[in-house]
Amino acid sequence: MHANGPCKADHNPGRGPTSHPRVQSKLRITFELLAECPQTRARAGLLHTPHGTIETPVFMPVGTQATVKGLTQRDLAGELGVQILLANTYHLFLRPGHELIRRLGGLHTFMSWPNAILTDSGGFQVFSLSGLRKITDEGVVFQSHLDGDLHSFTPESTVDVQLALGSDILMMLDECPEYPVSHEYARTSMERTVRWARQAMAHYRRHATDPSRQALFPIVQGSMFPDLRRACAEALVELEAEGYAIGGLSVGEPRPLSMEMVEAAESILPRSRPRYAMGVGMPAELPEYVARGVDMMDCVLPSRNARNGYLFTSQGRVIIKHARYKDDPAPVDENCRCYTCSGYSRAYLRHLFQSGEILYAVLATRHNLQRYLDIMRQIRQAILSGSFPECLRTFRSASPDAE
Amino acid sequence: MHANGPCKADHNPGRGPTSHPRVQSKLRITFELLAECPQTRARAGLLHTPHGTIETPVFMPVGTQATVKGLTQRDLAGELGVQILLANTYHLFLRPGHELIRRLGGLHTFMSWPNAILTDSGGFQVFSLSGLRKITDEGVVFQSHLDGDLHSFTPESTVDVQLALGSDILMMLDECPEYPVSHEYARTSMERTVRWARQAMAHYRRHATDPSRQALFPIVQGSMFPDLRRACAEALVELEAEGYAIGGLSVGEPRPLSMEMVEAAESILPRSRPRYAMGVGMPAELPEYVARGVDMMDCVLPSRNARNGYLFTSQGRVIIKHARYKDDPAPVDENCRCYTCSGYSRAYLRHLFQSGEILYAVLATRHNLQRYLDIMRQIRQAILSGSFPECLRTFRSASPDAE
Numbered sequence: 001m002h003a004n005g006p007c008k009a010d011h012n013p014g015r016g017p018t019s020h021p022r023v024q025s026k027l028r029i030t031f032e033l034l035a036e037c038p039q040t041r042a043r044a045g046l047l048h049t050p051h052g053t054i055e056t057p058v059f060m061p062v063g064t065q066a067t068v069k070g071l072t073q074r075d076l077a078g079e080l081g082v083q084i085l086l087a088n089t090y091h092l093f094l095r096p097g098h099e100l101i102r103r104l105g106g107l108h109t110f111m112s113w114p115n116a117i118l119t120d121s122g123g124f125q126v127f128s129l130s131g132l133r134k135i136t137d138e139g140v141v142f143q144s145h146l147d148g149d150l151h152s153f154t155p156e157s158t159v160d161v162q163l164a165l166g167s168d169i170l171m172m173l174d175e176c177p178e179y180p181v182s183h184e185y186a187r188t189s190m191e192r193t194v195r196w197a198r199q200a201m202a203h204y205r206r207h208a209t210d211p212s213r214q215a216l217f218p219i220v221q222g223s224m225f226p227d228l229r230r231a232c233a234e235a236l237v238e239l240e241a242e243g244y245a246i247g248g249l250s251v252g253e254p255r256p257l258s259m260e261m262v263e264a265a266e267s268i269l270p271r272s273r274p275r276y277a278m279g280v281g282m283p284a285e286l287p288e289y290v291a292r293g294v295d296m297m298d299c300v301l302p303s304r305n306a307r308n309g310y311l312f313t314s315q316g317r318v319i320i321k322h323a324r325y326k327d328d329p330a331p332v333d334e335n336c337r338c339y340t341c342s343g344y345s346r347a348y349l350r351h352l353f354q355s356g357e358i359l360y361a362v363l364a365t366r367h368n369l370q371r372y373l374d375i376m377r378q379i380r381q382a383i384l385s386g387s388f389p390e391c392l393r394t395f396r397s398a399s400p401d402a403e
Numbered sequence: 404m405h406a407n408g409p410c411k412a413d414h415n416p417g418r419g420p421t422s423h424p425r426v427q428s429k430l431r432i433t434f435e436l437l438a439e440c441p442q443t444r445a446r447a448g449l450l451h452t453p454h455g456t457i458e459t460p461v462f463m464p465v466g467t468q469a470t471v472k473g474l475t476q477r478d479l480a481g482e483l484g485v486q487i488l489l490a491n492t493y494h495l496f497l498r499p500g501h502e503l504i505r506r507l508g509g510l511h512t513f514m515s516w517p518n519a520i521l522t523d524s525g526g527f528q529v530f531s532l533s534g535l536r537k538i539t540d541e542g543v544v545f546q547s548h549l550d551g552d553l554h555s556f557t558p559e560s561t562v563d564v565q566l567a568l569g570s571d572i573l574m575m576l577d578e579c580p581e582y583p584v585s586h587e588y589a590r591t592s593m594e595r596t597v598r599w600a601r602q603a604m605a606h607y608r609r610h611a612t613d614p615s616r617q618a619l620f621p622i623v624q625g626s627m628f629p630d631l632r633r634a635c636a637e638a639l640v641e642l643e644a645e646g647y648a649i650g651g652l653s654v655g656e657p658r659p660l661s662m663e664m665v666e667a668a669e670s671i672l673p674r675s676r677p678r679y680a681m682g683v684g685m686p687a688e689l690p691e692y693v694a695r696g697v698d699m700m701d702c703v704l705p706s707r708n709a710r711n712g713y714l715f716t717s718q719g720r721v722i723i724k725h726a727r728y729k730d731d732p733a734p735v736d737e738n739c740r741c742y743t744c745s746g747y748s749r750a751y752l753r754h755l756f757q758s759g760e761i762l763y764a765v766l767a768t769r770h771n772l773q774r775y776l777d778i779m780r781q782i783r784q785a786i787l788s789g790s791f792p793e794c795l796r797t798f799r800s801a802s803p804d805a806e
Contacts, residue, residue, distance in 0.1 A: 065754070065755075065758045065760060066751070066754065067755060067760050067761075067762040069760065069761050069762070070761040070762065070765070071762070072742070072762065072765065072766070073746075074742070095754070095757065095758060096729070096750070096753075096754045096757075100729065100730055100750070103730055104730060104732055104748070104750055105732075110748070110750070110751055110754075111751060112746040112747055112748075112751070326499070326503065327503055327506055327507060329507055329508075339475070339477070343476075343515040344515050345507070345513070345515075347499070347503070347507055347513070348469070348513055348514060348515070350499075351468070351469065351498070351499045351513075352468075352470060354498065354499075355468045355470075355498060357468060357470050357472065358470075358472050358473040358761055358764055358765070359470040359471075359472070359473065359474070359475065361761055362473070362475060362761070362765065363475070
């Protein structure tokens with residue numbers, strides 16, 4: 001995009017000197033299973049994309065508006081070793097607009113991000129953020145939360161928006177019902193999601209320049225009813241997608257129900273394809289989802305909680321505003337190797353937080369994301385070395401309220 | 404402060420892999436003149452401190468609350484090559500408190516900053532930020548802008564506060580009169596500043612553990628009256644300080660008057676000591692102050708303007724919110740080697756600005772500081788190579804409104 005001066009070779013925003021060696025990327029999306037736990041459903045694999053290979057199971061940081069709040073692309077791809085991040089179609093559709101991003105070369109170029117990108121369909125934000133909205137069998141009409149303008153998403157149009165963004169992994173438009181709903185409503189809604197999925201896949205296969213270079217994931221819905229989850233998964237598997245998501249979790253239901261829904265869907269989904277549990281979870285939940293066959297997760301918790309003063313550590317949570325940290329010279333987490341913990345004290349972070357300083361968000365987000373990514377690396381290593389059941393026991397024996 | 408793990412050696416927050424080689428630091432503050440321009444008063448030198456050597460003339464970024472807003476200490480000391488930064492005594496006195504910082508090992512340790520720190524006396528913020536305030540010959544009583552509590556600063560107490568902070572360069576309490584004031588008021592005020600200076604220096608020499616490891620700078624005042632500026636400088640020179648500041652500039656006066664005041668003071672100040680012009684200025688003014696014998700400057704403009712969407716470039720200003728940058732794929736400044744310009748477009752920065760994203764402040768501040776530091780490096784190189792007059796002409800021939 002820019003002319004290169006003599007100093008610029010060292011300044012690639014996504015690639016710091018400490019960045020991880022990049023596994024050779026392939027030109028099409030493929031999933032390679034490396035190991036499966038003999039006692040649980042946990043798997044370790046490699047998800048190859050044109051923007052690099054992703055080691056699974058993976059946690060994907062959320063970059064809602066084409067930025068993970070407070071971190072540079074070099075922080076993310078370099079020291080943190082992020083191989084894939086998530087961006088929100090709803091937000092980018094409204095501002096700056098997908099057509100502008102397409103003209104500027106797509107989302108990777110626009111935000112200077114060298115690794116893979118997954119975009120959601122926008123449906124979830126329509127339900128959670130927008131003003132007036134109306135769901136019909138054709139799609140959803142909604143009012144922008146920014147200026148009140150009316151827009152619509154259809155199964156086809158959200159594919160078009162994501163093709164304009166140039167995402168590596170696209171998500172289909174789905175309806176995410178609130179919790180609780182009746183079995184009847186859940187069935188109607190799930191069946192609509194399945195119809196939309198068929199339309200979306202047909203549209204994608206007709207309109208993507210090269211459908212194998214990107215992947216469109218259907219989303220299993222069905223509220224908290226295992227029969228509906230299974231029925232939905234069975235219908236979606238017929239689409240022969242490159243991967244499958246499990247949506248409609250973390251909408252207020254008790255955690256055992258979330259796990260049961262994942263189990264129901266997972267029993268149907270093909271072993272050879274990655275499974276993505278959307279919008280989960282707390283640190284202690286990550287190994288639980290992995291134990292149920294989940295390969296990909298995303299959540300705003302590490303970054304949002306960081307900004308709100310809630311830090312995750314190997315010894316439990318740190319609420320940084322508490323007076324006990326006022327003159328605490330220790331790092332947030334003695335066991336953490338992140339930039340924040342390598343040299344800044346809790347006392348300094350508390351001062352920054354109390355003063356409303358930007359650097360607080362920068363340092364806190366860096367730490368919390370490192371914690372999530374480290375947990376996932378630890379889990380992956382355990383799966384590869386055959387010790388995942390032990391790893392899971394260790395996580396479970398930690399105080400359930402630890403993080 | 405922290406135990407070192409195996410990974411930690413690479414994570415010193417202040418020292419990135421690209422940091423500048425550190426000139427051997429000395430245990431006491433000394434100023435070494437390297438070159439003087441034969442046609443102007445410009446000088447290039449080295450200011451040695453226990454926290455590294457500073458190449459002068461130097462621009463000092465402002466870290467009001469022990470943080471340069473949006474930048475990590477590694478960003479500053481590493482890629483930007485900042486050798487000294489400024490922190491505000493008034494703010495740190497109120498929060499988190501100088502005694503807490505002393506207990507935690509001083510400001511360098513507290514904020515993990517390996518290089519030199521200059522602190523102001525707090526007087527200027529008392530005048531500009533606090534609520535009720537009252538100046539007497541003893542000092543100033545003021546109300547905190549945070550909680551309304553009453554506090555006081557005396558010439559002695561601000562020295563004590565700065566000694567607790569452990570600054571390399573301390574500033575004396577002065578009165579900075581508003582503009583304009585009568586000659587009579589300016590004289591009374593200046594004479595008070597001189598009396599305070601004598602008290603401060605006596606107190607410092609009695610109470611500093613090793614007065615030669617730090618330096619206490621008096622501040623030349625006198626409003627916009629050259630005779631008062633000269634009289635003030637003459638009185639202060641008797642204190643045999645390690646450096647001298649020129650205060651009371653940029654308080655609303657026309658720029659030619661500021662320059663005249665610097666000339667008046669400079670004609671008296673000893674050649675062998677660094678001169679610090681406080682709180683200046685716009686990029687085009689930097690070479691003008693240097694041409695008048697100034698060695699050190701600080702200003703919130705590069706960082707504050709960055710956050711407000713005003714970017715300084717070698718081709719003039721960029722107001723990033725303007726619609727013309729909406730789909731502009733060029734970097735902020737094609738000639739800049741900063742991290743921001745090495746890979747992010749104006750279109751992306753505008754999107755971040757419009758979305759209120761933290762990353763905007765991070766990237767914009769980085770760029771604006773780089774611009775200031777580059778200008779100073781360019782000026783210094785010109786002085787060393789004997790081409791400063793030409794350099795000054797080049798700056799003057801650029802559009803005066805360029806930045």
